[in-house]
Amino acid sequence: MRAEVAEMLETLRRGGVDDERVLDAMASVPRELFVSAEQRGDAYADRALAIACGQTISQPLMVAAVVQALQIRPGERVLDVGTGSGYQAAVLAACGATVFGVERIAELADAASRRLTAAGFAVDIRVGDGSRGLPDAAPFDAIAVAATAPWLPPALPRQLREGGRLVLPLHRRGDGMDELVRLRLVAGRWLTDSLGPCRFVPLIGDDAYAGEVRRPAP
Ligand code: SAH
Numbered sequence: 001m002r003a004e005v006a007e008m009l010e011t012l013r014r015g016g017v018d019d020e021r022v023l024d025a026m027a028s029v030p031r032e033l034f035v036s037a038e039q040r041g042d043a044y045a046d047r048a049l050a051i052a053c054g055q056t057i058s059q060p061l062m063v064a065a066v067v068q069a070l071q072i073r074p075g076e077r078v079l080d081v082g083t084g085s086g087y088q089a090a091v092l093a094a095c096g097a098t099v100f101g102v103e104r105i106a107e108l109a110d111a112a113s114r115r116l117t118a119a120g121f122a123v124d125i126r127v128g129d130g131s132r133g134l135p136d137a138a139p140f141d142a143i144a145v146a147a148t149a150p151w152l153p154p155a156l157p158r159q160l161r162e163g164g165r166l167v168l169p170l171h172r173r174g175d176g177m178d179e180l181v182r183l184r185l186v187a188g189r190w191l192t193d194s195l196g197p198c199r200f201v202p203l204i205g206d207d208a209y210a211g212e213v214r215r216p217a218p
Helices: 005-012 019-029 037-042 061-071 087-092 105-120
Strands: 076-082 098-103 125-126 142-145 160-171 178-186 189-198
Touching: 005 019, 005 061, 019 061, 019 087, 061 087, 061 142, 061 160, 061 178, 061 189, 076 087, 087 098, 087 105, 087 125, 098 105, 105 125
Parallel strands: 076 098, 076 142, 098 125, 142 160
Antiparallel strands: 160 178, 178 189
């Protein structure tokens, strides 16, 4: 294994990622394919990097924490909202999931599709508003949202199966931070837990923020 990949895995373990299947998936996805040419040297650094259209590829620890919290089993159907570079979709696919992605910016969706195909991952990416989920591919076993929502878009939990998991960053009033929240549908009841503070770009859509940078003031 390359030294920079081994170092990234060490950072993930220190950050609380202990699911070996998630660590294997993180080790197997060539992150350098999902960042711009100028940033290749930083591909395995534990930070978010800028991608096209003013968006970001999330930091490896955040991706690993989200994927671990989703408890993906091979063969499950997973929706990746805010596909961006396609990196998280690739990690989900490397866990054995059948992955659907939805991305609002067509240019990013096209580039992600091309990259994922080149890297050997079959992910079905659609251009659209993920605050509405992806009704024609629902239900899902898990949904990952990579952009902060002002509230829980009701379409998302509706598109989960019994036993389903949903992880999304929600805007937290007061301190301007976002909070990573997990919902699980267990025996007909919703269980919610907090995975801690985080920071993501805004979810922009019909059931989310209205405009480019409009977010409520902290
Ligand atoms: N998971 C991505 C992170 C991308 S950043 C990665 O691994 O690279 C979040 C992405 O969410 C951005 O690309 C942004 O365009 C997208 N986004 C924001 N609002 C959205 C919406 N309503 N539906 C779909 N995508 C959205």
